[in-house]
Amino acid sequence: MSSTNPPKVDVPVLKDLNIDNITDNVKLINGQCPDPRLKYVLERLTQHLHDFARETRLSHEEWMTGLQFLTKVGQTCTDVRQEFILLSDIFGLSLLVDSIDHPKPPPSTEGTVLGPFHSHEAEPQTNGSTISHDPDGEPCLVLCTLKNTAGEPVEGVKIDIWETDSHGFYDVQYPGREGPDQRAVMTSDAQGVFWFKAIVPVPYPIPHDGPVGQLLKKLKRHWYRPAHVHFMFEKEGYDHLITALYLRGDPYETSDAVFGVKDSLLIDLGTVTPEQAKQYGMKEGSRLISYDFVLVSKEESDRLREKNATEAMQKLGRNMKMYNGLPVPDVD
């Protein structure tokens, strides 16, 4: 683009911007955005970003430190590491967004943080498969059912499962790994059942050799997550469910570095009975996780999300309407 042939300028007039008028001016010029939702999101982002700077009297040095920090966060990301998700996690933003976007009315299973270690490499497995091949892990039978809110089994749900090995690391954290492990994609059967052989989950540190770890250190926060297994459920007509089961009594049960623990997702480790040992091909006395998941329909979740959004907007005193299920200013 040549600087000698500049395009026509037909935008709001800006000039002489200062602490008090810069925010309105930025909103004004961003107000040209044709997408009403993006326009609203950026309008609120600008307001909060500027209010943050004004309320803290942010210094040039702090601003530069912040930008350099964010640069490092971006540059720490790779195909198998997402440091920005981790940053969002440790600020509670991930948990908040999941709570807003996927409200789970009782009796449906609550959601929790996705975390930075979901991958798309997991291989399809059938009921009864062994998904962890770590010889140091404590074998654990996992028996689950999947129902809708009316108590009926849900067949054909795609279930993504992932956990760490016994050392607290996901497969993708090993540079020399041969392929996926401690991961599977399964499908619920006609009875809504899925089951597999895994290992007892262990508490583990989130990656702390990058900028997020340095920040946690500065804040005197530990970087541990309590032991858990991740689950993600997907089926047309049902609200997407990202959740996890946590072991009750874990030393980090009440101080999860990423704020993921919920009471309803805490489980007690059981023991495989003689009958189960025979039926599922496990040693008697082995560890057992069993859980009955309940999926809410997309329709019911959408309705609740929009109801929550409408109430929140009323509380804020804003005149809004829904646009693709999300609020935008009602300017008509």
Add this chain to the structure above:
Amino acid sequence: MSSTNPPKVDVPVLKDLNIDNITDNVKLINGQCPDPRLKYVLERLTQHLHDFARETRLSHEEWMTGLQFLTKVGQTCTDVRQEFILLSDIFGLSLLVDSIDHPKPPPSTEGTVLGPFHSHEAEPQTNGSTISHDPDGEPCLVLCTLKNTAGEPVEGVKIDIWETDSHGFYDVQYPGREGPDQRAVMTSDAQGVFWFKAIVPVPYPIPHDGPVGQLLKKLKRHWYRPAHVHFMFEKEGYDHLITALYLRGDPYETSDAVFGVKDSLLIDLGTVTPEQAKQYGMKEGSRLISYDFVLVSKEESDRLREKNATEAMQKLGRNMKMYNGLPVPDVD
């Protein structure tokens, strides 16, 4: 760090976090931070980040889009390109932070955005040097004085100067460049004078081949800056001044993509008189920029910054005290 030997947990108890209580819980756990300033900055950041998500009802998809955008911004940064500064610039944050941190009481010269193209490569030059070697540029004599607010000349100020070539590009934007050009570091003489030979600045597009450019396109914003020359002034005892001179009448004078233009920084291009031509070794009738900069003392600027901060905190109804010149909660 072995997961079998977890450190002692001695932190506030968190559990069952939801839309309404997550913010307080994140603040609680970050409240362990021993640095009162970092603690306050992150407390406000958490509040605004969460309020932003609640007020927009941010969806999981939008959250992911945002994090992927920030990741790209970080990964676009190199030794000679700072895409996060550019992002801050187009959101008016850079201008806001400069206004907060470097208040310039009259008659001192106002500051403006640093921009992403300052480099530390510029070579020291003496008065009269030619700082641009672009044969296509229109030669321009630049005559400046530097005074304090009492009207006295200020000697020995380090002055960093940078502008684009006639095509609107900074030296660092050319991958095959041989060394710095259109840049200099000069020093004011005993009369507070500094002068050099440059080229008439031209309007130019900010880098728009990265994520920031893509965002501007989505917002239907242009990416041009009006013609300007950057100046940075540094001397012990004076407030750091980052500023620029803009050509009045530029097509982008009232729509600068990074909100930098201020009335007091607009100049009219003059013409080199016969006397000046002789004195400064320029062709008669050449273009001329002349400006008298006024530096405020660090003491006066610090005092004004603290006064502004104190007033802003009072307006917010917060009980604060100053800590290294910046506000923190007064909890004693």
